[in-house]
Amino acid sequence: MEFGCKDFKVGKCEGEKQIDGETLPLVLQPPSEGKSGVKSLLEALDRNKEWFDQMITKNSAVLLRGFEVENAVEFNDIIETFGWDDIRYVGPAPRTHVHKRVWTANEGPLSEFIYYHHEMVLIKEFPKKVILFCEVPSPEGGETPFVPSFRVTERMVQEFPEMVEELEKKGLKYTFTALSNDNTGSMRGRGWQDAFATTDPAEAERRARALGMDVEWLADGGVKTILGPRCLTRVFEGRKGRRMWFNTLVGMHGKDLSSATMADGCEIPADVVKRCEEIIEEESIQFKWQKGDVLFLDNYATLHGRRPALPPRKVLVATCK
Numbered sequence: 001m002e003f004g005c006k007d008f009k010v011g012k013c014e015g016e017k018q019i020d021g022e023t024l025p026l027v028l029q030p031p032s033e034g035k036s037g038v039k040s041l042l043e044a045l046d047r048n049k050e051w052f053d054q055m056i057t058k059n060s061a062v063l064l065r066g067f068e069v070e071n072a073v074e075f076n077d078i079i080e081t082f083g084w085d086d087i088r089y090v091g092p093a094p095r096t097h098v099h100k101r102v103w104t105a106n107e108g109p110l111s112e113f114i115y116y117h118h119e120m121v122l123i124k125e126f127p128k129k130v131i132l133f134c135e136v137p138s139p140e141g142g143e144t145p146f147v148p149s150f151r152v153t154e155r156m157v158q159e160f161p162e163m164v165e166e167l168e169k170k171g172l173k174y175t176f177t178a179l180s181n182d183n184t185g186s187m188r189g190r191g192w193q194d195a196f197a198t199t200d201p202a203e204a205e206r207r208a209r210a211l212g213m214d215v216e217w218l219a220d221g222g223v224k225t226i227l228g229p230r231c232l233t234r235v236f237e238g239r240k241g242r243r244m245w246f247n248t249l250v251g252m253h254g255k256d257l258s259s260a261t262m263a264d265g266c267e268i269p270a271d272v273v274k275r276c277e278e279i280i281e282e283e284s285i286q287f288k289w290q291k292g293d294v295l296f297l298d299n300y301a302t303l304h305g306r307r308p309a310l311p312p313r314k315v316l317v318a319t320c321k
Contacts, residue, residue, distance in 0.1 A: 005051055007031060007044035011065060015287040019148055024285050025061035025295065038074045041067045045081045053082070056129065057238055060148055060301040063287070064294040072099040072316055075133040078294060084320035087127045090211060091120055092190045092257075094182055098316060105132065105315045106306065114306035115251040116147055116280050119299050119319060122174060122227050122248065124212045127319035130297045130304065135314040137289040142309030144295065145284045146302045150242035153233050155279045163272050164232070167249075171229030171263035174252050180221030192223045229263035236300040244301060250277045289315070 011027035018024075030036040035044075041064070045052060056062050069075060079101050086101050093106040093114075106114055120126035132144060157164050178192035196204040201217065208215045208225060216224040234246040252258040253273045261267055280303065297304055299319075 005048055007048055013063060013065065013287045015285055017285050019151065022059050024059060024146075024148060025063040025287065026055055026059040027063045027065055028055075029064075029066040036066055036068050038067065038069055038077070041069070042077060042081055045078065049082055056296050056298050057301075060298045061146055061285075062296045064296075065290060065292075067292060067294070069133060069292045069294055071135065072102045072133075075135075075294065075316055076100045076102050076318070078133075079131060079318045079320070082320075084129065087120075087125065087319050087321050089120065089319055090123050090195065092176060092178065092195065094190045094194075095317075101318045102133075102316050103318070105317045110138070110142065110309040110311055110313060113308055116145070116284070116303040116305040117248050117251050118149070118244075118246055118303055121246060122212075122230060125321075127299050127321060129320045130299045131318045131320065132295045132297070133316045134289040134291060134293040134295075135316060136312050137291055137293075138309035138311070138313035140310040141307045142313040142315075143286050143288060143307040144304055144315065145286045145307060146297060146304040147280055147284045149244035149246065149301055149303055150239075151283045152245035152276070152280055152303075153243040155283070156245070156276060159275065159279075160272055163269070167232045167262065167268070170266075172232060172247055172249060173226070173228030173261050173263045173265070174230065174248070175224055175226050175259045176252065177218070177222055177224050177257045234300075239298075239301055242301070245280075245303070246300075249273065250280065 008028040009031045011029040013027050016023060016025060076099050089095060089103065093108065095107060096104045098104060108114065119130045178195050180191060182191040182194055192204055193199050196207045198204050198207065205215050212227060214226040216226065218224060230247065232247050233243040235241060235243055249260045249268065250273055253260040253268060
């Protein structure tokens, strides 16, 4: 599918890559002076909804740059232009509702690296798109790197064919402990009451099971969630038959509040996990946020994370079906 839209001009950004004939991210800018306002952007998006959606699937990531997007209200207007259904975030990251469909991104300490992940990868229903808006770029660091997931699968199959086959056959099991109360001092500090939107343990347990989790209540008031078996890779329609590395094996393996094993309880060799971590980093795409940037990620096809940053940094997010 060739680029062809008079309402946008193709640009470039530092860190972009050519992968399998595609530019990641595809940078779209105003077509001319006088077309950089939000009103012009909303009109252009409205005229090209189907085409823009196709570009997200084709390139896995589309970056709107050079438009004068100022705040959460304007960001929400962009999201609502497409008519995509909203999906509520479920997970450990501390977040705050800002406006309508807009939330803060993970509010964990900026000094910490948020590891690469497909959003809500462990939940039965996960978003198709993750959309991020940079209201205040960090003076240093704070990038949102992303990774073409199929490349991780390709390289892991090349280096560990037997292990990948075993993991694929058995599936994965994860555990995660949700705290009794929110702890914004941790990037995984969301308490179970906030995570499940209830103060009633029985209702929280019901909601957890509806999401595909088993639960174990802890003496300190927290809850241990158990998820599995879960897949190692997935193939999604319209994405060239690519096997996406659709798991959070590296991010949860051997951590203080989480674990990742084979579904039968067997441990995953540490050297395999370490090499997978290296491959993901090697395949990552880094770009510097600019004020007003809006990044559309195909959550089926990309993992994303957050680099450590100096304050201030303000990036907002919306997740869509």
